[in-house]
Amino acid sequence: MKSYALTKTMYDLIIIGGATAGLSAAVYAARKKLKTLILTEKVGGQSLLTDNIENYPGFKIITGQELIQKMREQAEQAGTEIQEEKRAVEIKKQNNGFKIITKNKEEFETKAVIIATGQNPRYLNIPGEKEFSGKGISFCSICDAPLFNKKDVAVVGGGNAGLEAALDLTKYADKIYVLEFNHEIAGDKSTQEKLKETKKVEFITGAAAKEIKGAKFAESLIYEDRKTGREKELKVSGIFVNIGQTPNSDFVKDFLDLNAEKEIIVDPKTNQTSAEGIFAAGDVTNIPFKQCIIAAGEGAKAALSVYNYLNKNV
Numbered sequence: 001m002k003s004y005a006l007t008k009t010m011y012d013l014i015i016i017g018g019a020t021a022g023l024s025a026a027v028y029a030a031r032k033k034l035k036t037l038i039l040t041e042k043v044g045g046q047s048l049l050t051d052n053i054e055n056y057p058g059f060k061i062i063t064g065q066e067l068i069q070k071m072r073e074q075a076e077q078a079g080t081e082i083q084e085e086k087r088a089v090e091i092k093k094q095n096n097g098f099k100i101i102t103k104n105k106e107e108f109e110t111k112a113v114i115i116a117t118g119q120n121p122r123y124l125n126i127p128g129e130k131e132f133s134g135k136g137i138s139f140c141s142i143c144d145a146p147l148f149n150k151k152d153v154a155v156v157g158g159g160n161a162g163l164e165a166a167l168d169l170t171k172y173a174d175k176i177y178v179l180e181f182n183h184e185i186a187g188d189k190s191t192q193e194k195l196k197e198t199k200k201v202e203f204i205t206g207a208a209a210k211e212i213k214g215a216k217f218a219e220s221l222i223y224e225d226r227k228t229g230r231e232k233e234l235k236v237s238g239i240f241v242n243i244g245q246t247p248n249s250d251f252v253k254d255f256l257d258l259n260a261e262k263e264i265i266v267d268p269k270t271n272q273t274s275a276e277g278i279f280a281a282g283d284v285t286n287i288p289f290k291q292c293i294i295a296a297g298e299g300a301k302a303a304l305s306v307y308n309y310l311n312k313n314v
Contacts, residue, residue, distance in 0.1 A: 136218025
């Protein structure tokens with residue numbers, strides 16, 4: 001039989017996830033005088049991997065870390081309690097609300113829940129990826145770009161995330177190959193132009209990554225030219241993988257309705273999920289356009305919906 005340490009506090013709202021959506025929800029909930037707790041592995045999420053944000057209203061330019069810090073301070077000043085290193089693994093329904101169980105076997109009780117767990121990087125699942133992860137393969141250009149000073153690198157993924165990674169790398173690498181599976185680069189045209197101006201970037205479209213080779217560290221990337229069916233090799237010291245994200249929704253897959261992409265399905269008006277009293281916001285949901293400003297707005301909407309829900313159930 002499982003045994004859990006049950007906290008005695010009953011919260012009005014527990015927010016699972018401490019990135020943009022979760023922090024925004026916390027600000028709005030705490031200002032409505034809801035007793036609010038954030039449970040998260042680490043405050044910040046994917047925003048911490050963003051060097052410069054230039055499209056968040058109110059700031060011409062701000063780092064992801066600075067933005068998260070400001071949001072955290074605002075949430076805490078409003079009265080939010082934040083507990084880190086708390087990974088939620090299960091939600092259980094009970095008569096007066098919900099019980100949230102964490103990986104370290106703690107239980108927290110709440111009247112309502114907002115899930116704002118975001119997404120994680122998607123993997124290539126090709127030979128060599130696991131072996132050379134951290135040994136030439138990276139999923140974070142901001143973290144690892146300086147390690148590839150004056151070296152040749154490849155970025156797998158031609159969407160906005162891939163182009164931003166390439167832009168980070170232009171400060172360090174001598175040559176950057178951007179590989180896109182489809183036959184056209186999908187990322188913003190303005191970023192494409194910036195990359196072209198550096199004279200360091202070569203775009204390769206219709207390219208399917210097949211294998212990563214090396215000895216102690218990654219030394220080359222094998223890809224298939226989808227137009228000809230021929231395999232080609234790029235001699236590179238680093239491979240940055242940016243092919244999308246996977247929603248962090250596994251812990252509710254048997255509890256809430258998810259779509260084919262494993263995103264939590266929400267009512268776009270209220271952000272309520274398929275379970276009454278549980279709401280969701282940000283990149284983990286089926287709301288389109290995964291952007292900080294949208295996540296923040298969705299978090300605020302979810303919090304206000306929770307306030308209305310609790311008032312109706314007094």
